[in-house]
Amino acid sequence: MSEKTFRAALNEALHQEMAANPDVVVFGEDVTGGLGGDGEEDAWGGAFGVTKGLLAAYGRDRVLDTPISESAFVGAAGGAALTGLRPVVEIMFVDFIGVCLDQVMNQAAKFRYMFGGKARTPMVLRATFGAGARSASQHSQALYPIFTHIPGLKVVIPATPHDAKGLLIEAIRDDDPVIFLENKMLYDVTGEVPDQSYTVPFGEARVVREGGDATIIAFGRMVGRAEDAAKTLAKEGIDVTIVDPRTTSPLDTETILEFAEETGRVVVVDEANPRCGMAADIAALIAEEAFDALKAPILKVTPPHTPVPYAPELEDAYLPDAARIADAVRRVTQH
Amino acid sequence: MQMSREDLARAYRTMRTIRAFELAVNAEAQAGRVPGSTHLYAGQEAVATGVCMALNREDHIVSTHRGHGHSIAKGCEVGPMMAEILGRGSGTCKGKGGSMHIADLDVGMLGANGIVGGGPPMACGAALTAKTKKTGAVAVAFSGDGAANQGTTAESMNLAMVWNLPVIFVIEDNGWGEATSAEWAVAGDIVKRAEGYGMAAERVDGLSVGDVHEAARRAVTRAREGGGPTLLHIETERFFGHFNGDVDTYRSDATKEAQRRDRDCLNRFRAQVTEAGLMEPAALDAIDAEVEAEIEAVVRAARDAAPPDPATLTTDVYVSYGYEA
Numbered sequence: 001m002s003e004k005t006f007r008a009a010l011n012e013a014l015h016q017e018m019a020a021n022p023d024v025v026v027f028g029e030d031v032t033g034g035l036g037g038d039g040e041e042d043a044w045g046g047a048f049g050v051t052k053g054l055l056a057a058y059g060r061d062r063v064l065d066t067p068i069s070e071s072a073f074v075g076a077a078g079g080a081a082l083t084g085l086r087p088v089v090e091i092m093f094v095d096f097i098g099v100c101l102d103q104v105m106n107q108a109a110k111f112r113y114m115f116g117g118k119a120r121t122p123m124v125l126r127a128t129f130g131a132g133a134r135s136a137s138q139h140s141q142a143l144y145p146i147f148t149h150i151p152g153l154k155v156v157i158p159a160t161p162h163d164a165k166g167l168l169i170e171a172i173r174d175d176d177p178v179i180f181l182e183n184k185m186l187y188d189v190t191g192e193v194p195d196q197s198y199t200v201p202f203g204e205a206r207v208v209r210e211g212g213d214a215t216i217i218a219f220g221r222m223v224g225r226a227e228d229a230a231k232t233l234a235k236e237g238i239d240v241t242i243v244d245p246r247t248t249s250p251l252d253t254e255t256i257l258e259f260a261e262e263t264g265r266v267v268v269v270d271e272a273n274p275r276c277g278m279a280a281d282i283a284a285l286i287a288e289e290a291f292d293a294l295k296a297p298i299l300k301v302t303p304p305h306t307p308v309p310y311a312p313e314l315e316d317a318y319l320p321d322a323a324r325i326a327d328a329v330r331r332v333t334q335h
Numbered sequence: 336m337q338m339s340r341e342d343l344a345r346a347y348r349t350m351r352t353i354r355a356f357e358l359a360v361n362a363e364a365q366a367g368r369v370p371g372s373t374h375l376y377a378g379q380e381a382v383a384t385g386v387c388m389a390l391n392r393e394d395h396i397v398s399t400h401r402g403h404g405h406s407i408a409k410g411c412e413v414g415p416m417m418a419e420i421l422g423r424g425s426g427t428c429k430g431k432g433g434s435m436h437i438a439d440l441d442v443g444m445l446g447a448n449g450i451v452g453g454g455p456p457m458a459c460g461a462a463l464t465a466k467t468k469k470t471g472a473v474a475v476a477f478s479g480d481g482a483a484n485q486g487t488t489a490e491s492m493n494l495a496m497v498w499n500l501p502v503i504f505v506i507e508d509n510g511w512g513e514a515t516s517a518e519w520a521v522a523g524d525i526v527k528r529a530e531g532y533g534m535a536a537e538r539v540d541g542l543s544v545g546d547v548h549e550a551a552r553r554a555v556t557r558a559r560e561g562g563g564p565t566l567l568h569i570e571t572e573r574f575f576g577h578f579n580g581d582v583d584t585y586r587s588d589a590t591k592e593a594q595r596r597d598r599d600c601l602n603r604f605r606a607q608v609t610e611a612g613l614m615e616p617a618a619l620d621a622i623d624a625e626v627e628a629e630i631e632a633v634v635r636a637a638r639d640a641a642p643p644d645p646a647t648l649t650t651d652v653y654v655s656y657g658y659e660a
Contacts, residue, residue, distance in 0.1 A: 023468075025463075025467060061467060062467070064498065066494065066497075067490075067493055067494060067497055069490035069491075069493060069494055071456055071486060071487045071490050071491075072455075072456045072459060072487065072490035072491045072493070072494040073456070073459075073494060074456070075453075075455070075456020075457050075459070075460065075487065075491070076456050076457070076459040076460035076463055076491075076494065077460060078456070078457055078460055079395075079397070079445065079456065079457030079458060079459060079460020079461045079462075079463070079464075079474070080460035080461065080463045080464045080467075081460070082440065082445055082457070082460070082461070083395060083445070083460065083461045083464040083465075084464050084468060085460075085463065085464045085467060085468070087460075102450055102453060102487075103453075103456055103487075106449070106450050106453065107448075107450070107453055107457065111438075111446070112651055112652065112653065112654065113431055113651055113652050114428060114431060114432040114436040114438070114446070115428050115431075115432060115436065115438040115440070115446060116426070116427065116428035116429035116430075116431050116432060116651065117429065117650065117651030118428075118438070118439070118440055118441075119438070119440060120654055151652050152652055152653065154653070154656075174654075174655075175654035175655070176653045176654050176655070176656075202657065203656075203657040250656050250657045
C-alpha cells in the first residue's frame with residue numbers, strides 16, 4: 001500500500017493486466033507518441049500520460065499508436081475483442097465519441113444480443129471527461145448518460161485512485177464492452193493504492209460517509225465536492241451520507257434506495273447536463289421505489305442545459321461546487 | 336477457369352444455394368411471412384462464393400445488410416438462417432437479429448451489418464487479432480459501392496496500411512446504393528482510392544466466379560505472407576430492388592430484362608463450364624434439383640418453427656451484469 005496518483009493507479013492497472021494476460025493490447029492516438037520522429041520514443045505515453053512505459057515493457061505488438069481515426073480503431077477494438085483479444089483503447093477526450101459512436105452504440109454494444117448470445121466483446125474504451133480544464137465545449141463534456149442509456153455497455157466512473165485501479169482491472173477482465181471514464185481533473189489526485197493487483201466489482205456503490213440527515217449521491221469528481229460540502233454541513237450540525245455508485249451501468253440501485261429510505265432526503269450531484277442525465281434517472285428511481293420514505297422533494301445539482309464554456313468565470317459557474325451542494329442539502333433538510 | 340472440377344462443382348452448388356435461398360426469402364417476404372425487411376443477394380453470388388472459397392474456416396469475414404450470400408458462402412447453415420429471417424427461436428441468432436444481423440462466430444462470420452460502412456473497422460480488428468496472435472488468419476471486409484463512400488472505409492484502409500494488417504477490402508459494386516446509382520454517387524475510381532493509400536488493388540469481373548476466386552487467392556496469399564491489405568473492386572449485379580419492399584422503378588424494365596438475360600453469373604458459369612467440357616449439363620441439373628429440395632425443406636421447417644420464448648427478451652444483453660437488465 002502506498003500513496004499514488006489517480007494517473008499512476010491507472011498505469012499500474014494496465015501494467016499488471018498486460019503482464020498477466022498476453023491477450024491484453026492497448027491502442028489509441030499517441031498512447032506512446034513520437035512515432036516517425038527522430039526524438040524520444042514513448043514521448044507522450046498517452047495525452048495524459050496514463051499509458052507511459054507500457055511500450056518499453058510490452059513492445060509495439062501490444063502497444064499500438066493509431067492514426068487520428070477513431071472510427072477505425074474503436075471499431076477495430078470491437079472486431080479484435082470478438083476474435084480473441086482484450087483491447088483497451090483510449091479516446092483522448094470522450095467528446096470525440098461524436099466521430100465514432102456508431103462503432104460503440106450500433107456495433108460493440110449489440111453484438112451479443114443481435115448474435116443471439118454467442119458473442120463476447122471484452123473491450124475497454126478509456127476516455128477522459130469533465131469540465132474544469134478551460135478546454136471549452138468540445139473537450140470537457142461528461143457524456144456518461146449517453147453510454148448508460150445504451151444496453152450492452154457497462155459504464156464506469158472512478159472517483160478515487162483506489163477505485164481507478166481496481167475498477168480498471170475489473171474492466172479489463174470483464175467480458176462485455178466497458179466504457180471507462182476518467183475525470184481529467186482527478187489525474188493528479190493522490191490516495192492509498194495497494195501495490196498488488198485487485199478488483200473493485202461493478203454495480204457495488206461505495207458509501208463514502210454515513211449520516212442520518214440526508215443522502216448525497218454523486219459521481220466522479222463530484223464525490224470530492226460532496227465531501228467538501230459535508231464538512232461544511234457538519235459544522236452546522238447536518239450529518240449526511242454520501243453514496244458513490246462508481247458504475248452507472250450496472251447501477252447499485254439497492255444501496256441508493258437503502259440510504260434514500262433511511263434519510264428520506266436526497267440530493268443527486270451530476271456533472272452531466274440535466275436533461276436525461278444520471279441525476280434525473282436516480283431521482284426517478286427513488287420517486288418510483290421509495291416514495292413513501294421521502295420527507296422532501298429530491299433535488300438535483302447539475303450544470304445548466306448549456307455547452308461547457310471557456311472563460312474561467314463561466315466554467316466555474318457551470319460546474320456544481322461544494323456551496324451549491326451544501327445549499328441543496330440545507331433545502332431538503334429544512335423542507 | 337483455373338479451378339479443379341471438384342471446386343467448380345462446389346462453387347456452383349454454393350452459388351445455386353444462395354440463389355435458391357434468396358428466391359425463397361423473396362417468396363416468403365411477398366407472402367408476408369418475413370417480419371422485417373430483407374436485402375437480397377441474388378445476382379452477386381459469384382462474389383461471395385469466389386472470395387470465401389479462398390478462405391479457411393479460421394479466417395473471418397464481416398458482411399453487410401445484404402449478407403445472406405456471404406453467410407452461406409462462409410459456411411453458415413441455411414436452416415437456422417431461414418428460421419432467423421422468419422423470426423424463429425431456432426434461428427442463427429435466436430430470432431434476435433433477423434436478416435441484417437446473421438452471424439456465426441464458429442465459422443468466422445462476424446455478422447451482417449445494418450450500418451453501411453460498419454464492417455471495415457471490425458475487419459481490421461479481426462486482422463489485428465490474427466497478427467497479434469500469429470494465427471495466420473486473414474479478415475475480409477465485404478462492403479458495397481455505397482460503403483466505399485463512408486469515412487469508416489477510408490479510415491480502415493489507412494489504418495490497415497499503417498498497421499500492415501492481413502485484411503482484404505472487397506468492394507462489391509452492384510451499381511446501386513439503395514435507390515441511387517454508383518455512377519452518380521461514387522466520384523473517381525475505387526481502385527485508385529486504394530492505390531492512393533499505397534494499397535494493392537485490382538478491378539475484378541464479379542460475374543466470373545473463377546476471376547473472383549483467383550483475385551481473392553492473390554489477396555489472401557499476400558495477406559498471409561505479411562504483405563498487407565488488398566482492395567478488390569468487384570463489379571456485379573443486383574437483381575432485386577434495395578430491399579424486399581422496393582419495387583425498383585428507378586431502373587427501366589428493358590434494363591432489368593437485359594440484366595437478367597445477359598449478366599447472370601449462374602447462366603454465365605453454366606455456359607462456360609459446359610462449353611469447355613468441364614461439367615456436364617446433367618451434373619449441373621442434379622445440383623439444381625438437390626439445392627431446390629434442400630431449400631424447400633428449410634422453408635417448411637422455418638415456417639413450422641416456434642417463435643422465441645418471450646423470456647429471452649431480456650437475456651444475452653451482457654455476459655454478466657449482476658442482475659437482469
